[in-house]
Amino acid sequence: MTPDFGGYATKHDIQCSDGRTILPDAFKNNDGEMVPLVWQHGHGEAENVLGHVKLENRSDGVYCHAYFNATPAGQHAKEMVRHGDVKFLSIFANKLVENIRDRVSNIKDVVKGNIREVSLVLAGANPGAVIDTVNMAHGEDGEFWADEATITTGLEIELAHADTATKEDEETVQEVVDSMTEKQKNVLYFMLGQALTVESDDVKHSDTDSDADADQDSDDESDDSEDADTDSDNDDDESEEDESEGADDTDEAGDAVQHANKNQEDNSMTHNVFDQAKRDRSVQQVHLAHDDIKTIVAHAQKHGSLKDAVEDYVVQHGVMVDGSLQHGIENIEYLFPDSKTLESSPAFISRRMEWVEKVLGAVRKSPFSRIKTITADITPDEARARGYIKGNMKNEEFFALSKRETTPQTVYKKQKLDRDDVIDITDLDVVAWLKAEMKVMLDEEIAGAILVGDGRSIGDEDKIKETNIRPIASDAELYVTTVNVNLDDAESSIEELVDAAIENRKYYKGSGQPTFYTTEGVISKFLTVKDNFGRRIYSNLQEVAAVLRVSDVVPVEVMERVPDLVGVMVNLSDYTLGADKGGQATMFDDFDINYNKLLYLIETRLSGALTQPKSALVFRKTAGANVLVAPEEPAFEANVVTVPTVAGVVYKNGSTTLTTGSPVTVTAGTSPYVVDATPASGYYFANNAEDQWAFDYEA
Numbered sequence: 001m002t003p004d005f006g007g008y009a010t011k012h013d014i015q016c017s018d019g020r021t022i023l024p025d026a027f028k029n030n031d032g033e034m035v036p037l038v039w040q041h042g043h044g045e046a047e048n049v050l051g052h053v054k055l056e057n058r059s060d061g062v063y064c065h066a067y068f069n070a071t072p073a074g075q076h077a078k079e080m081v082r083h084g085d086v087k088f089l090s091i092f093a094n095k096l097v098e099n100i101r102d103r104v105s106n107i108k109d110v111v112k113g114n115i116r117e118v119s120l121v122l123a124g125a126n127p128g129a130v131i132d133t134v135n136m137a138h139g140e141d142g143e144f145w146a147d148e149a150t151i152t153t154g155l156e157i158e159l160a161h162a163d164t165a166t167k168e169d170e171e172t173v174q175e176v177v178d179s180m181t182e183k184q185k186n187v188l189y190f191m192l193g194q195a196l197t198v199e200s201d202d203v204k205h206s207d208t209d210s211d212a213d214a215d216q217d218s219d220d221e222s223d224d225s226e227d228a229d230t231d232s233d234n235d236d237d238e239s240e241e242d243e244s245e246g247a248d249d250t251d252e253a254g255d256a257v258q259h260a261n262k263n264q265e266d267n268s269m270t271h272n273v274f275d276q277a278k279r280d281r282s283v284q285q286v287h288l289a290h291d292d293i294k295t296i297v298a299h300a301q302k303h304g305s306l307k308d309a310v311e312d313y314v315v316q317h318g319v320m321v322d323g324s325l326q327h328g329i330e331n332i333e334y335l336f337p338d339s340k341t342l343e344s345s346p347a348f349i350s351r352r353m354e355w356v357e358k359v360l361g362a363v364r365k366s367p368f369s370r371i372k373t374i375t376a377d378i379t380p381d382e383a384r385a386r387g388y389i390k391g392n393m394k395n396e397e398f399f400a401l402s403k404r405e406t407t408p409q410t411v412y413k414k415q416k417l418d419r420d421d422v423i424d425i426t427d428l429d430v431v432a433w434l435k436a437e438m439k440v441m442l443d444e445e446i447a448g449a450i451l452v453g454d455g456r457s458i459g460d461e462d463k464i465k466e467t468n469i470r471p472i473a474s475d476a477e478l479y480v481t482t483v484n485v486n487l488d489d490a491e492s493s494i495e496e497l498v499d500a501a502i503e504n505r506k507y508y509k510g511s512g513q514p515t516f517y518t519t520e521g522v523i524s525k526f527l528t529v530k531d532n533f534g535r536r537i538y539s540n541l542q543e544v545a546a547v548l549r550v551s552d553v554v555p556v557e558v559m560e561r562v563p564d565l566v567g568v569m570v571n572l573s574d575y576t577l578g579a580d581k582g583g584q585a586t587m588f589d590d591f592d593i594n595y596n597k598l599l600y601l602i603e604t605r606l607s608g609a610l611t612q613p614k615s616a617l618v619f620r621k622t623a624g625a626n627v628l629v630a631p632e633e634p635a636f637e638a639n640v641v642t643v644p645t646v647a648g649v650v651y652k653n654g655s656t657t658l659t660t661g662s663p664v665t666v667t668a669g670t671s672p673y674v675v676d677a678t679p680a681s682g683y684y685f686a687n688n689a690e691d692q693w694a695f696d697y698e699a
Contacts, residue, residue: 003054003065005081009091009118011061015107020098022110024059027093030115031057037066039077041092041119047073053118064089064118077120090121351557353440355517358554359447362515362572363608369408369580373611404476404609408583409468411446412603413438419596431598435587438602442585448558450575450608451517451568455561469608472568472575472616473559479610480618481507482688485566487525488624494525497566497619500686501548507689510571510615513551518567520555570616579606622684629684631677631691639666639697641673648683652676672696 012024033055042048051068068074080086097112292313300309415434422430448454449464453471456463472480483504485497508514526544529537538544541553550569559565583605590599610616629648634641643651645660652658653675666673672694679685 004051004068004078005066007064007066007089008061009053009055009064009089009115012059020108020110022061025057026110027055027062027113027115028057029112030055030062033115035115036117037068038117038119039073040121041090041117047071050074050077050120055115055118062091062115066118081120086120086122088121090119091115092117092119351444352555353444355554355556356440356444356447358515358552359450359517359572360443363450363575363577364573364611366576366578367581369578369583369605369607371406371576371578371607371609371611372403373405373609374403404478406470406578406607406609407468408578408580408605408607409465410603410605411442411449411464411469412601413442413445415600416592417598417600419591419598422598431600435600435602438587438600439585442602442604444558446577446604446606446608448556448561450572450577451556452559452562452565455558469606470610472570472610473562473565473618475610475616477688477692478613480616481614483617483619484622484684484686485619486622486624486626486628486684487566488621490624492624494522494529497522498547500619501569501617504617504687504689505549507614507687508569508617510574510612512571512573513549514569514571514617515552515554516545516548516550516567516569517554517556517559519559519565520557521560522566523553523555526553564621566619566621568616568618570610574610574612574615575608576611577606577608579604626679626682626684628686629679631685633693634675634695636695639668640664641666641675641695643675648680650678650680652678666695666697668697 010022010027012022012026015021034052035055036049037051037053039048039050049069050071051066051074053064053066056063056065068078077086093113093115095112095114096110099109099111101107101109296309296313299312415438417430417434445454445464446469449469449471451471452473453466454464466474481504483500485500486492487494487496523541523544526538527536527540531537538547545551545553548569559568585602585604588601588603590601591597592599627648629646631649631651632644632646634643634651636642641664642662643658643660643664650657651660653664653673658664658675664673673696675693675695677685677691685691
């Protein structure tokens with residue numbers, strides 16, 4: 001596309017009236033970007049957007065190639081520019097960094113920023129750069145940041161019509177080369193030099209010269225061995241002659257050629273292969289026409305690889321090598337730079353860790369490692385307030401108390417390094433890198449233990465005991481309500497989980513709005529479910545959170561350790577991590593003199609448990625063939641308990657199975673008679689909140 005006009009949005013080294021100066025490359029990060037073109041920096045109406053501009057960072061400023069939209073507003077602005085009614089550009093930038101050059105004179109330099117938009121403006125009477133800065137924030141070392149600024153240069157724009165050459169078409173060769181990457185420049189220089197160097201075998205002298213030198217050296221060594229005592233003077237003379245000849249060769253090759261032993265093979269890239277092509281007759285001379293070079297560069301820009309572009313061109317078209325047409329160049333990889341690592345340290349192959357910070361940041365911290373909770377169940381009718389009738393006796397309120405204590409456990413991670421390796425690894429701080437890995441893995445282990453446990457068997461000596469850091473997914477019924485859903489039968493869908501969450505929300509007694517922790521598999525089912533017209537029901541996780549009545553939906557990879565676990569709905573402010581002073585995560589270093597080992601240990605000693613009753617809902621998946629059944633409450637008249645007959649439901653008192661229809665007499669003054677309902681094989685309950693009853697009788 002031909003731009004409608006061009007012009008400088010900013011100019012470097014122009015000092016404005018308030019003492020600020022835009023330094024070169026202040027906006028170099030915007031080079032090549034597309035930003036909106038607006039009118040007078042207006043954001044209130046969509047019609048204010050007139051088109052877009054392509055930014056080009058140049059040595060003297062930021063140049064804009066502008067394109068108007070076909071909208072009425074865009075075409076109207078185009079006519080104003082064409083007639084010269086509007087001649088000035090302005091930019092809106094944020095993330096500005098300024099240096100205070102002279103505090104007395106208040107002279108500052110704009111060293112960095114990010115251009116967000118370019119605007120057509122009616123410039124003021126004062127030409128030059130005008131910077132209106134807002135929301136200033138001071139920083140360190142004389143720097144401060146300006147969140148936003150409007151910058152107007154006062155320089156007139158340059159018109160470029162469709163039937164005339166554009167600024168982009170008029171770019172010089174130097175400008176094109178400057179826009180290339182370092183790898184592209186290397187290959188371009190190679191081809192433009194008309195003497196690009198690719199050796200037939202390796203970088204070495206010709207076979208003829210090498211053989212002759214080798215024979216001569218062999219003869220010299222033989223003569224030296226035989227006449228070492230009698231011809232030492234002659235040897236010295238020959239040595240001096242050799243040195244003189246070597247010096248002459250060096251002069252002929254030029255000062256830039258490094259003198260080396262004739263038998264030594266140069267496998268490094270420290271030499272200049274372009275200069276060597278002109279001086280070494282054993283190196284192939286490759287010639288390319290200007291049109292050939294343009295074809296190769298265009299191919300490289302399209303496919304992203306200059307090496308592949310050169311190789312493909314040579315195979316398809318051939319090149320002139322030493323005056324003859326060839327369709328191959330040996331060892332072309334010598335022309336390209338060595339591969340570079342993108343990061344300064346090795347990348348970890350790990351599970352997703354975003355959820356770890358959310359878990360550890362949400363739990364409540366206690367300065368005591370022993371957590372004790374005492375709860376009182378005030379839900380039974382016996383605990384309700386009562387009405388009083390004159391003359392009647394007032395009855396006492398009754399409710400049961402329960403207590404739970406959680407003690408701490410040490411959780412650690414240990415590593416070791418050989419000191420020789422630490423010294424030899426110079427391109428990164430391997431100790432700091434290893435310590436970072438240890439902290440990440442320790443945090444993940446603790447966060448996983450909080451939600452689902454560590455997954456190790458009970459007999460494993462490395463297990464984090466579930467009585468010390470109590471996992472929410474398997475916590476006691478007093479603190480967690482388990483909801484069962486059938487998601488694997490032929491007619492089920494993820495909407496059954498939504499229904500179960502809504503229906504069982506009444507059992508959630510936790511603080512505020514909970515968070516739903518689940519697996520990527522469950523999230524994918526939410527985001528792929530469609531209605532009868534093929535439209536997605538949930539376009540993002542915010543919509544899923546809204547229908548589940550939670551603050552957020554967080555994927556947790558370690559939850560996949562528990563196959564039947566669907567999700568955990570909890571506000572982690574109801575979960576307490578306790579650690580005494582000194583029990584926080586601490587890193588220890590040691591050195592084993594005998595084995596030259598550096599030892600590292602990070603450990604913490606803490607406990608964790610839910611401290612609010614009924615503060616979590618745990619959703620579990622049942623087998624697809626199971627049938628949902630609802631248990632019925634046993635009848636209780638006077639002091640007699642009678643369990644009903646319900647298909648798929650088994651009633652028990654402790655380990656004793658009760659016979660349906662057979663009355664059980666409750667003795668006065670004894671502990672409450674507890675009846676538990678359990679699903680028979682092939683059945684399941686909707687939840688575990690309505691499967692236990694306690695009957696108490698007072699004579």
